[in-house]
Amino acid sequence: MLDPCVLALVGDDETYGYELAGRLGDAGLGPVKGGSLYPSLARLEKHGFLASQWRAGDGGPGRKYYTLTDRGRSELREQSRIWAAFASRVSSVLDVEVHP
Amino acid sequence: MNDETWLDCLDHELHAAGVSPENRASARVETEGFLQEAGGSALEHFGPPTTYASHLADALGGRSRPQRPRTAAPVVSVDGVSKSYRSRPVLNDVSLTVSPGDVVVLTGPNGAGKSTLLRIIAGLDRADRGQVTVEGAVGYVPQRGGVDPHLRPGEHFELFGAPLGLTRRQARSEGNRLARELGWDAAAAPVAGALSGGTAQKLAVVTALLRQPQTLLLDEPYQGMDADSQQRLWALLWAWQEGGGSAVVSSHASDALSKASTVVEIEGSTLR
Amino acid sequence: MSHWLLRAETTLVALARRRLAVGILVMMPIAFYLVTHDSVGRSVRALAFGVSWAVSTIAFFAAVSAREIEPRLWLAGWTRTDLMIGRLIGLGGAVLALTGGFGLLVALDQEVRNEWGVALDYAVTGAVAVAVGTAVGALFDREMEGTLILFFLAGMQAIANPFDAWSRVLPFWSSRELGTWAVDGPETGSLADGLVHASLAIVVCGGIVGLAEIARQRPALRSG
Numbered sequence: 001m002l003d004p005c006v007l008a009l010v011g012d013d014e015t016y017g018y019e020l021a022g023r024l025g026d027a028g029l030g031p032v033k034g035g036s037l038y039p040s041l042a043r044l045e046k047h048g049f050l051a052s053q054w055r056a057g058d059g060g061p062g063r064k065y066y067t068l069t070d071r072g073r074s075e076l077r078e079q080s081r082i083w084a085a086f087a088s089r090v091s092s093v094l095d096v097e098v099h100p
Numbered sequence: 101m102n103d104e105t106w107l108d109c110l111d112h113e114l115h116a117a118g119v120s121p122e123n124r125a126s127a128r129v130e131t132e133g134f135l136q137e138a139g140g141s142a143l144e145h146f147g148p149p150t151t152y153a154s155h156l157a158d159a160l161g162g163r164s165r166p167q168r169p170r171t172a173a174p175v176v177s178v179d180g181v182s183k184s185y186r187s188r189p190v191l192n193d194v195s196l197t198v199s200p201g202d203v204v205v206l207t208g209p210n211g212a213g214k215s216t217l218l219r220i221i222a223g224l225d226r227a228d229r230g231q232v233t234v235e236g237a238v239g240y241v242p243q244r245g246g247v248d249p250h251l252r253p254g255e256h257f258e259l260f261g262a263p264l265g266l267t268r269r270q271a272r273s274e275g276n277r278l279a280r281e282l283g284w285d286a287a288a289a290p291v292a293g294a295l296s297g298g299t300a301q302k303l304a305v306v307t308a309l310l311r312q313p314q315t316l317l318l319d320e321p322y323q324g325m326d327a328d329s330q331q332r333l334w335a336l337l338w339a340w341q342e343g344g345g346s347a348v349v350s351s352h353a354s355d356a357l358s359k360a361s362t363v364v365e366i367e368g369s370t371l372r
Numbered sequence: 373m374s375h376w377l378l379r380a381e382t383t384l385v386a387l388a389r390r391r392l393a394v395g396i397l398v399m400m401p402i403a404f405y406l407v408t409h410d411s412v413g414r415s416v417r418a419l420a421f422g423v424s425w426a427v428s429t430i431a432f433f434a435a436v437s438a439r440e441i442e443p444r445l446w447l448a449g450w451t452r453t454d455l456m457i458g459r460l461i462g463l464g465g466a467v468l469a470l471t472g473g474f475g476l477l478v479a480l481d482q483e484v485r486n487e488w489g490v491a492l493d494y495a496v497t498g499a500v501a502v503a504v505g506t507a508v509g510a511l512f513d514r515e516m517e518g519t520l521i522l523f524f525l526a527g528m529q530a531i532a533n534p535f536d537a538w539s540r541v542l543p544f545w546s547s548r549e550l551g552t553w554a555v556d557g558p559e560t561g562s563l564a565d566g567l568v569h570a571s572l573a574i575v576v577c578g579g580i581v582g583l584a585e586i587a588r589q590r591p592a593l594r595s596g
Contacts, residue, residue: 017130017133018137035152035155038127039156040159043160062133062331222443222447239447239448246441250385250389250390251386256441263450264448307444311449313447
């Protein structure tokens with residue numbers, strides 16, 4: 001379930017791994033370890049949902065910045081739709097109210 | 101396990117899983133960057149290197165395609181080059197290929213022949229055996245020197261610009277512009293002999309870039325450069341690479357490895 | 373503008389910036405001249421000896437420092453010929469000005485039989501010295517070894533008896549011969565012998581430089 005969240009949080013502005021881990025944490029998705037984040041980024045990039053560019057970091061090694069591609073954007077819409085449908089079915093089974 | 105060992109182990113595992121050198125190098129630098137900001141150990145954030153490597157290799161699709169299509173003909177190809185100085189072998193049967201847009205980093209201990217290999221590629225030294233083919237112009241930046249200590253940067257730009265048909269004014273302004281990209285005000289600088297080691301290196305880099313060569317050959321280019329200058333140099337190299345330029349960089353600094361598209365290790369007198 | 377002219381100019385500029393070194397080398401022939409001032413013949417020849425030593429040293433150092441930048445200029449598209457010609461013309465201009473000054477000094481200061489002959493001696497000595505310094509620079513990478521060779525040549529020149537036949541193998545034999553011709557007249561020194569010897573010395577040095585260049589060049593593996 002990490003991949004759609006990553007897509008959503010890359011959003012419209014470019015970001016890099018560590019910053020993204022912070023965003024995921026801030027979103028209440030708990031501390032996401034680098035060990036799961038980077039494979040996710042690699043997968044999304046391989047599918048063409050993310051594009052990346054290397055830039056020099058501040059004094060440290062270079063950083064790989066990720067941006068959402070058009071394909072990524074439509075993938076995000078698709079995943080959101082699937083998730084909403086799935087969530088509403090699960091909710092109806094569990095008999096709770098879903099606030100979109 | 102310290103992070104360096106962890107990273108080496110990761111690289112080894114990724115290699116075993118058939119991940120391309122480009123992706124390995126890029127995984128390494130991302131991991132390093134993450135650790136630098138996050139603090140804490142690699143093991144803590146990424147788990148055991150073997151597990152992480154297998155996740156990453158899966159994500160990358162195992163035998164992943166190289167980042168750049170390798171259809172273009174190589175710009176440098178070194179085939180079975182050997183070289184001895186006074187019967188002491190320096191290079192033994194070294195081969196490598198550089199494609200347009202490649203940044204190849206040569207690593208290996210001091211005395212492994214990195215500098216000699218670069219000089220041979222540049223055509224400034226002769227191989228005893230083997231073949232070197234170079235497409236297009238090369239720009240060569242030696243480890244130190246390569247400039248005239250009694251000439252000012254502007255005079256260097258004029259000299260290096262002359263065969264390109266640049267007027268003195270054009271050569272100076274182009275040289276000064278490239279220097280600014282490296283964060284250096286060359287117009288106000290004194291003669292090369294009065295520059296610090298790192299700044300003299302910048303002068304050598306700028307004069308090599310003036311020609312817009314196909315391939316840049318940099319021998320330990322950022323010895324003596326401060327952290328900011330090193331980053332600027334890499335930024336310049338990446339922009340260079342984007343435009344299809346290639347570079348061969350010798351370095352024993354580990355961070356250079358992570359910035360390369362290909363890493364070639366020269367150890368002792370053989371290429372691994 | 374021709375490329376070699378730019379190289380000649382930068383050679384001169386770089387030379388002019390080594391003020392102390394050039395100053396010492398200019399003072400050397402003058403010092404040699406002053407300490408032998410009592411005798412016209414000796415002082416004229418001592419100055420020529422100083423010129424041979426000082427100028428060959430300057431040319432040698434110019435060749436050694438060119439070793440840093442010229443290979444890179446070659447990669448940038450210069451021809452080796454343009455580089456070499458430019459450097460030699462730059463040096464030659466400086467040497468001509470220097471030896472002209474020395475010739476004028478002698479003409480004003482002493483009664484010599486043939487002032488133009490003295491000036492010719494100095495100019496020829498300067499030309500041979502540029503060739504010798506450049507050749508030593510082509511053979512020796514390091515300043516120490518090259519400087520020692522120049523010491524050796526100058527020392528041999530100083531102690532050799534010019535009437536011994538073997539002394540003709542020394543590169544600056546012509547310098548003394550032309551000096552003798554200018555001061556004592558054609559009965560004791562031969563203009564033709566001096567000029568032929570000087571020309572031969574320059575040709576031999578040129579050959580050494582050429583062979584060293586060929587040995588340094590790599591076979592043509594470059595394409596594109």
